[in-house]
Amino acid sequence: MPHVAELAHKLKKAGYKLTPARLAVIDVLESGGEHLCHNQILEAGQKIYPKLSRATVYRTMDILVELKLMRPLYLNEPTQRFVSAAGGHHHLVCTRCGQTIEFDDCTANELVDQLADRYGFQIHHHLLEFRGVCVNCQ
Amino acid sequence: MPHVAELAHKLKKAGYKLTPARLAVIDVLESGGEHLCHNQILEAGQKIYPKLSRATVYRTMDILVELKLMRPLYLNEPTQRFVSAAGGHHHLVCTRCGQTIEFDDCTANELVDQLADRYGFQIHHHLLEFRGVCVNCQ
DNA sequence: CAAAAATTGAGACGGTGTCTCAATTGTGGC
DNA sequence: GCCACAATTGAGACACCGTCTCAATTTTTG
Known part of the structure; x- marks a missing residue:
């Protein structure tokens, strides 16, 4: 399970800005259960930061995957889900x-x-x- | 790789009718490459039986999966693909x-x-x- | 403070999987 | 071979998903 501080820090270190939208996504990833999909992240994220948009969730997850902080996977359904890159695969x-x-x-x-x-x-x-x-x- | 005769026979045995649409789908599965997705099956199937519709492809594949003749899988993309249930997994x-x-x-x-x-x-x-x-x- | 760069939300868009419904077709009984 | 009925079909409507664009906002920099 990822830590907000850690994810946020690495994001910043990689040259990305720590915007409220991104922090909301990270917050969800840290506190939410495992195997979240984009939609679940969006809905949970909007409780933290209501303006959060679908596009931003997709963009943020792309970054996190790119930085190898999260890992995408498909569990026998057409929906992409995410796990912490550190966790078991x-x-x-x-x-x-x-x-x-x-x-x-x-x-x-x-x-x-x-x-x-x-x-x-x-x-x-x-x-x-x-x-x-x-x-x-x- | 499935055999037309075999798939067709098992379909009939299970109480399903052998319609041209279903035969076209089976034909594609037998002759086509591995890991076909619904769309590929549809396109190839329409060359055999032009009226073949998307819904029928989905329905037929559901049946084949139900009968455990084919197996669905996701190869790191949101598209469901199929392999012969007999083949390597x-x-x-x-x-x-x-x-x-x-x-x-x-x-x-x-x-x-x-x-x-x-x-x-x-x-x-x-x-x-x-x-x-x-x-x-x- | 001004200009440039990064990021955003909203919405348009094409594609996919599901569903409905009227029309068609295969099949077993005759 | 023919018929009646149930199974099956194709077409299209629909909701949803992922991608993209674009103008507006925010942040950084000089």
């Missing part, structure tokens, strides 16, 4: 209720090397997604 | 040119058990996605 998704658990364990590192060899790819990152039914929904 | 994506290689190797099976234990999930399937730069784009 792997997911356990309940296909019934949508609950998503994030974890870090990863046994894919050997596989990364194999694939790099076989296909000549430079692999930068990877994502594991497990899908099933959670305890409550069984 | 893991991907190597070039972030520069978009080329996607599909493979089957999987070292995640131990991880599946661990996660099932830890979180009480019944895990049905999983997806690995590796992202990097392919030979040509380096």
